[in-house]
Amino acid sequence: RHKSPCRVLQRLFEHCWPSQLDQIVDCLLADVVSLSMQRYGNYVVQHLLEYAAEDAQRRVAKRLEAHVAELALNNDACMVLEKALLMGAPEVQDSLVEAVLGSPGALSSMAHTRRGHSTALVVLDIARDTQLDIARVQIQQQMASLQTNRYGRIVLGRARRRDEVAGGIGGA
Numbered sequence: 001r002h003k004s005p006c007r008v009l010q011r012l013f014e015h016c017w018p019s020q021l022d023q024i025v026d027c028l029l030a031d032v033v034s035l036s037m038q039r040y041g042n043y044v045v046q047h048l049l050e051y052a053a054e055d056a057q058r059r060v061a062k063r064l065e066a067h068v069a070e071l072a073l074n075n076d077a078c079m080v081l082e083k084a085l086l087m088g089a090p091e092v093q094d095s096l097v098e099a100v101l102g103s104p105g106a107l108s109s110m111a112h113t114r115r116g117h118s119t120a121l122v123v124l125d126i127a128r129d130t131q132l133d134i135a136r137v138q139i140q141q142q143m144a145s146l147q148t149n150r151y152g153r154i155v156l157g158r159a160r161r162r163d164e165v166a167g168g169i170g171g172a
Helices: 002-016 018-029 032-036 041-053 054-066 075-087 090-102 105-113 116-126 129-141 142-147 150-162
Strands: none
Touching: 002 018, 002 041, 018 041, 018 054, 018 142, 032 041, 032 054, 032 075, 041 129, 054 075, 054 090, 054 150, 075 105, 075 116, 075 142, 090 105, 090 129, 090 150, 105 116, 105 142, 105 150, 116 129, 116 150, 129 142, 129 150, 142 150
16 A cells, blocks of 8 residues: 555565465455555556466456446556466466456546556457457447547557458447
8 A cells, every 4th residue: 555565575475486475466366456546556566467376366356347437447457457368378368358348338448548558459459350340339438439539549549450341349
């Protein structure tokens, strides 16, 4: 919750073996959602996702999935979601994408914000066929709003590039 202790935890994740961090990981898991939404705590969770053992990463991702609607509205938490999407095993990525797309308004909320739009871009990049279809529909529903927003236009541009073959999202 404070800058210095968060940096100490980050250095521990960087320099200790994952097996040495089990007790710390267990303590952090109890508060991972609220830490993800805090100015400094989000960096600890990102380091946990990057350096902890695969089992710990999966447990964090499960907690994030359960609260994705809440996390999508928070800039700091969006960075955590992005790290989980980038660092997770393919099945973790898949379930996180499903959670984002299954939460009404989560993708479009992220697409409108400075930090969230990069998470929305990652969702678009790793989404599979049916997931990408759902993302296209959600983006298309918010197209007018996304076109008026700097970050929304970036997400629309990526969606259009992913959709070039099918020609579905907001062609000129």
